[in-house]
Amino acid sequence: MDTDRVASILVAIGPGVGSDPASYPERVCAAGVELLGMSGAGLTLMTKTGLGAVWASDEACQKVEDLQFALGEGPALDAFRFAVPALEPSLADATDRWPFFGPQALALGVEAAFSFPLQVGVICLGAINLFRDRSGFPSSDELADALVLADVVTEDLIDLQAQGALHWGPSDHLAQRARVHQATGMVSVQIDSDMATALACIRAYAYSNDVTISDVANKVLGRTLRLTSHAFE
Numbered sequence: 001m002d003t004d005r006v007a008s009i010l011v012a013i014g015p016g017v018g019s020d021p022a023s024y025p026e027r028v029c030a031a032g033v034e035l036l037g038m039s040g041a042g043l044t045l046m047t048k049t050g051l052g053a054v055w056a057s058d059e060a061c062q063k064v065e066d067l068q069f070a071l072g073e074g075p076a077l078d079a080f081r082f083a084v085p086a087l088e089p090s091l092a093d094a095t096d097r098w099p100f101f102g103p104q105a106l107a108l109g110v111e112a113a114f115s116f117p118l119q120v121g122v123i124c125l126g127a128i129n130l131f132r133d134r135s136g137f138p139s140s141d142e143l144a145d146a147l148v149l150a151d152v153v154t155e156d157l158i159d160l161q162a163q164g165a166l167h168w169g170p171s172d173h174l175a176q177r178a179r180v181h182q183a184t185g186m187v188s189v190q191i192d193s194d195m196a197t198a199l200a201c202i203r204a205y206a207y208s209n210d211v212t213i214s215d216v217a218n219k220v221l222g223r224t225l226r227l228t229s230h231a232f233e
Contacts, residue, residue, distance in 0.1 A: 002144070005144060005148040006152060008035065008145075009149050010152065012030075012034055013027050013028060013152070021160055024160075025053075026055060026057075028041075028043050028149075029041040029042060029043055029055055030057060031149065032057070032146075032149065033057050035145055036130060036138070036142050036146055039132050040056065040060060040061035040064070040110075040131040041128070042055060042056040042057070042064070042131070043056075043128060043153070044065060044076045044080075044127050045125060046076075046080045046125070046126045060108055060109060064131060067104050067105060067108075070206060070213035070214075071100040071101050072199075072203055074098055074105075074113070075088060075113045075114065075127075076115045078115065079115035079116060080117060080124055080126060080127050083124055084117065085115065085117070085146075086113075086115040087114050087115075087138075089112050091105055091106050091110060091135075092111070092135070100207060110131045111133055112131070112134065112135050112136060114131075114146065115127045115128065115129045116128045116129075116130075116147060118154040119150075119154060120154055120155075125154060125157050125158075128149060179221060180213060180214065180217040183202065183217035183218075183220040184217075185198070187199075187201055187220060187227050190226060190227055190228065201227055202220070205227060
């Protein structure tokens with residue numbers, strides 16, 4: 001890696017990850033905004049079974065991050081699935097790529113989105129997500145810095161895992177994700193389907209009724225909403 005870029009990124013992130021692991025995700029998001037000239041940033045940890053922990057530089061970006069989970073599409077998911085950066089300089093022109101995520105992210109003020117996988121070899125831990133309130137590609141320097149940032153964060157996360165220090169959470173949004181998972185299990189029983197189909201049904205209901213996936217999950221768990229296989233056809 002470029003030693004000068006690494007040095008500037010380490011300064012932007014602040015104290016070493018081992019000295020204050022609890023604040024590390026927020027510091028990474030802040031570095032993405034300050035160092036790369038972005039409007040917002042997020043850090044998403046993932047597994048093959050779905051999204052895990054998510055952090056963001058501000059409340060608006062948190063909503064953008066949650067959209068990806070709710071809708072099952074977006075730059076972070078693509079970066080993780082395909083193990084390559086997902087760069088979209090104009091969400092307004094990305095209707096074929098992310099037909100649901102694009103319009104809703106635009107409504108939150110995001111014009112461009114760039115996600116970089118946290119990857120080493122065949123292992124991918126998640127993605128760094130950068131958002132901008134204007135369209136256009138990052139400059140060559142910004143792109144180079146983003147790639148180095150992703151490499152630095154990947155190495156730090158692996159070190160934390162090796163030390164057994166990766167204990168972030170629980171937080172409100174993680175607790176809500178657990179509720180979505182519980183609701184998905186209930187819906188899978190209600191419609192006699194697998195979990196993936198049940199989650200797709202919850203997403204479809206949320207989208208068609210212009211509510212959040214969290215709202216649907218809470219209603220399902222509160223037994224004020226019972227989905228059927230025909231509820232969203």
